[in-house]
Amino acid sequence: MLLQISWRNIWRNPLRSGLIIVAIALGIWAAVFTFAFSFGMMESRTRDILETQISHVQFHHPEFEREDPGSNFLPLSQELIEKVENDPATLTSTARYLANGILNSTKGRKGTFPVQILGIQPANEAEVTSLDNRIIAGGYFEKEGRRVPEVVIGKSLAEEIGALTYDESGKEIYDFKRKITLSNIQLPNSSSAAIRVKIGGIYKAQNSQLEKLQVFINKDDLLRKLNLGTEVHEIAALIQDGKTLSKEKKVSYQKDLQESQSTVVKQLTKKIRSQSLIFGSLPSVDEGWTAEVVINKVMSQKMQLMQDSAIRTDRTYKISGFSLNEEDEKTFTVYPTGIIDDGDVKPAVYMPKGNMLYEADLIGKPMRITKAETEKIKNIKLESEAKMVAQTVKVESWSDLAPEIEVIDNQFSSSMRIFVIIILLALGFGIVNTMLMAILERTRELGMLMSIGMNKAKVFTMIMLETVMMTFIGAPIGMALAALTISYTGQTGIDLSGLETGAEFGMSSMVYPSIPITYYGEVAVMVIIAGILAAIYPSLRAIRLKPAEAVRAI
Amino acid sequence: MNIIETKNLYKTYEGVVPVTAVNDVNLEIKKGEFTAIVGPSGSGKTTLLNILGGLDSPTSGSAIVDGQDIAHLRNNELIDFRLNNIGFVFQAYNLIPVLTARENVEFVMLLQKRSKEEREARTKELLEAVGLGELLDKRPNQMSGGQQQRVAVARALAPKPTFILADEPTANLDSQSTATLLDIMAELNQKENITFLFSTHDQRVIDRAKRVITLEDGKIVSDETRETTVA
Numbered sequence: 001m002l003l004q005i006s007w008r009n010i011w012r013n014p015l016r017s018g019l020i021i022v023a024i025a026l027g028i029w030a031a032v033f034t035f036a037f038s039f040g041m042m043e044s045r046t047r048d049i050l051e052t053q054i055s056h057v058q059f060h061h062p063e064f065e066r067e068d069p070g071s072n073f074l075p076l077s078q079e080l081i082e083k084v085e086n087d088p089a090t091l092t093s094t095a096r097y098l099a100n101g102i103l104n105s106t107k108g109r110k111g112t113f114p115v116q117i118l119g120i121q122p123a124n125e126a127e128v129t130s131l132d133n134r135i136i137a138g139g140y141f142e143k144e145g146r147r148v149p150e151v152v153i154g155k156s157l158a159e160e161i162g163a164l165t166y167d168e169s170g171k172e173i174y175d176f177k178r179k180i181t182l183s184n185i186q187l188p189n190s191s192s193a194a195i196r197v198k199i200g201g202i203y204k205a206q207n208s209q210l211e212k213l214q215v216f217i218n219k220d221d222l223l224r225k226l227n228l229g230t231e232v233h234e235i236a237a238l239i240q241d242g243k244t245l246s247k248e249k250k251v252s253y254q255k256d257l258q259e260s261q262s263t264v265v266k267q268l269t270k271k272i273r274s275q276s277l278i279f280g281s282l283p284s285v286d287e288g289w290t291a292e293v294v295i296n297k298v299m300s301q302k303m304q305l306m307q308d309s310a311i312r313t314d315r316t317y318k319i320s321g322f323s324l325n326e327e328d329e330k331t332f333t334v335y336p337t338g339i340i341d342d343g344d345v346k347p348a349v350y351m352p353k354g355n356m357l358y359e360a361d362l363i364g365k366p367m368r369i370t371k372a373e374t375e376k377i378k379n380i381k382l383e384s385e386a387k388m389v390a391q392t393v394k395v396e397s398w399s400d401l402a403p404e405i406e407v408i409d410n411q412f413s414s415s416m417r418i419f420v421i422i423i424l425l426a427l428g429f430g431i432v433n434t435m436l437m438a439i440l441e442r443t444r445e446l447g448m449l450m451s452i453g454m455n456k457a458k459v460f461t462m463i464m465l466e467t468v469m470m471t472f473i474g475a476p477i478g479m480a481l482a483a484l485t486i487s488y489t490g491q492t493g494i495d496l497s498g499l500e501t502g503a504e505f506g507m508s509s510m511v512y513p514s515i516p517i518t519y520y521g522e523v524a525v526m527v528i529i530a531g532i533l534a535a536i537y538p539s540l541r542a543i544r545l546k547p548a549e550a551v552r553a554i
Numbered sequence: 555m556n557i558i559e560t561k562n563l564y565k566t567y568e569g570v571v572p573v574t575a576v577n578d579v580n581l582e583i584k585k586g587e588f589t590a591i592v593g594p595s596g597s598g599k600t601t602l603l604n605i606l607g608g609l610d611s612p613t614s615g616s617a618i619v620d621g622q623d624i625a626h627l628r629n630n631e632l633i634d635f636r637l638n639n640i641g642f643v644f645q646a647y648n649l650i651p652v653l654t655a656r657e658n659v660e661f662v663m664l665l666q667k668r669s670k671e672e673r674e675a676r677t678k679e680l681l682e683a684v685g686l687g688e689l690l691d692k693r694p695n696q697m698s699g700g701q702q703q704r705v706a707v708a709r710a711l712a713p714k715p716t717f718i719l720a721d722e723p724t725a726n727l728d729s730q731s732t733a734t735l736l737d738i739m740a741e742l743n744q745k746e747n748i749t750f751l752f753s754t755h756d757q758r759v760i761d762r763a764k765r766v767i768t769l770e771d772g773k774i775v776s777d778e779t780r781e782t783t784v785a
């Protein structure tokens with residue numbers, strides 16, 4: 001009967017209770033819809049950034065830095081490209097050669113403009129970043145292998161270098177006949193090169209800073225002009241469920257790639273060994289500096305390395321005039337582990353480069369060796385296999401590459417939760433006020449109930465039920481309204497193009513409100529908590545009434 | 555047999571000027587009495603009734619109701635005591651406005667956890683006894699003041715209390731309703747031997763009472779027992 005009394009009590013003052021229910025419904029509608037709107041906006045922004053800039057996952061050399069790509073190429077790049085392309089999770093992928101350079105404009109607005117040159121696979125790039133869809137003038141790498149390769153530059157950069165001008169009516173005029181020079185292109189051997197290119201197309205980006213910075217060129221054209229092989233710095237891929245690429249999935253992806261690469265490396269090592277290793281073993285490849293080397297036949301004779309069909313272990317060998325980073329020259333103690341037949345007549349020492357050992361790096365530079373018979377050589381294990389540690393590729397998800405996106409997303413979610421809490425607080429105070437008024441009006445009745453023997457727990461429960469019931473009526477209405485609004489606007493979208501939407505910061509002008517289904521549950525829990533909290537104070541006030549006084553209240 | 559007995563009952567309200575509302579009241583009320591407590595405003599009628607009804611506690615002395623000293627009961631025990639021993643009739647009826655006459659009467663028995671069958675049967679019986687057999691499903695706002703007060707009497711009787719405590723029960727009623735109500739209560743008193751204790755200013759109630767206790771400044775100044783009531 002308590003439930004019945006509480007329910008009927010709500011409707012004693014239909015206008016007041018109705019207003020509270022409407023307020024709850026509208027509050028929840030506003031809270032959920034605002035959250036969905038913001039979520040949609042962030043989702044759209046994130047999707048835009050992922051699908052036009054950074055992709056879901058990228059692969060690099062462990063020491064790769066975007067600001068200075070240098071010679072940190074992806075090891076076994078061709079095998080890796082194939083592996084990523086064939087991975088069932090991959091939707092589409094593309095490889096890039098990156099270099100910093102200077103764009104020289106000799107006509108129009110003269111000057112030098114620092115740029116990031118991206119050697120791309122045009123067809124793949126179009127699939128991964130939709131670069132072709134962002135072309136606003138000219139074409140998108142329509143012909144390959146031209147003597148003067150085409151580049152695609154951003155509209156902002158075109159304006160900067162004077163390749164985009166405006167006539168009196170404000171109409172855009174592009175100069176596609178201009179030839180420009182890309183100079184100071186850093187090469188792997190620390191030298192630089194310059195190439196002449198022509199503007200083939202103009203793209204528009206949501207991020208105007210990138211629009212000024214990035215110059216796209218066909219990778220094959222670029223590598224051909226720079227006399228480089230098949231090196232790439234980066235593979236970018238869109239993968240299934242890439243937006244929610246979990247840490248576990250990334251680790252498994254990475255492990256899979258590493259295993260695959262390890263297999264390739266082992267096969268390659270075997271191949272190298274079978275072709276060239278004539279004694280001992282290849283250096284173990286470990287993280288960092290191993291100090292193990294292989295030498296060629298000529299060098300082994302010069303060093304008198306062999307003694308009784310084994311490598312001498314009673315000497316220490318030092319390499320001088322050599323440096324790993326090619327900057328400062330030092331002397332290193334090394335341990336020869338094997339002898340290879342490289343067909344060379346000059347003495348040569350081969351070292352693993354970094355933590356890698358692969359074909360290209362075995363063709364190293366000959367080095368001068370000084371021997372010093374100081375102590376016994378340790379750790380020479382002729383029987384040991386070459387250790388191929390697979391820490392060779394860095395796999396990064398979008399959240400590793402642009403952690404700020406996730407941070408902003410999380411901050412936005414947090415601020416939305418705070419916003420919802422503020423709305424619920426306001427509602428809570430409204431409910432408290434209404435219930436206090438109701439209690440004031442019903443003081444005599446409550447006094448009577450306590451006089452005739454209704455205990456405090458029942459009075460408390462009755463008032464709590466009244467409050468919670470009003471919340472429970474308003475909340476589903478609000479949620480249903482929000483679900484309908486979100487469903488409708490989620491289909492049609494909300495066009496904010498007339499407003500300052502922050503396109504320069506990667507915000508899209510069309511917003512499709514959406515909300516994870518779990519959020520309804522989250523709001524429901526918050527509403528229930530708010531309703532219960534709002535009910536406590538009026539209920540306490542009710543049970544604090546003194547029946548003898550309350551029953552005679554005017 | 556005394557169902558109410560007070561000994562040296564005092565109630566003092568502390569304040570800047572302490573007020574002794576009940577001053578050394580020694581009272582005995584037997585089962586089946588039809589007693590009116592009268593006196594001018596501020597004489598201590600309401601305070602005495604509050605103490606006897608377990609709504610207030612005395613400063614000193616004892617108030618024994620049905621053999622139990624309620625002056626020393628704890629709050630929860632007092633609530634149970636009120637539920638099972640006292641039927642309240644208030645000046646302003648104080649029915650639950652969202653419940654029908656039937657539900658109002660039944661509600662008290664629900665608090666007592668009586669069975670549904672018992673509740674329904676007793677509710678019907680009591681409402682018929684107060685002449686409201688036709689208005690079972692009417693809400694208070696659909697009834698006159700007199701009818702509401704009769705529902706209140708039925709509600710007071712519902713828990714089978716030791717006595718009925720009626721605080722100015724006729725103050726808001728017209729003559730006809732007052733007469734009807736008093737007839738019903740007198741009949742219940744005579745036939746069922748139900749004890750009634752009124753606090754009242756109303757001469758019509760005083761005229762019908764078998765015993766009239768007059769309070770002044772918290773003290774009993776007269777205690778008059780009559781052989782017959784005025785018709």
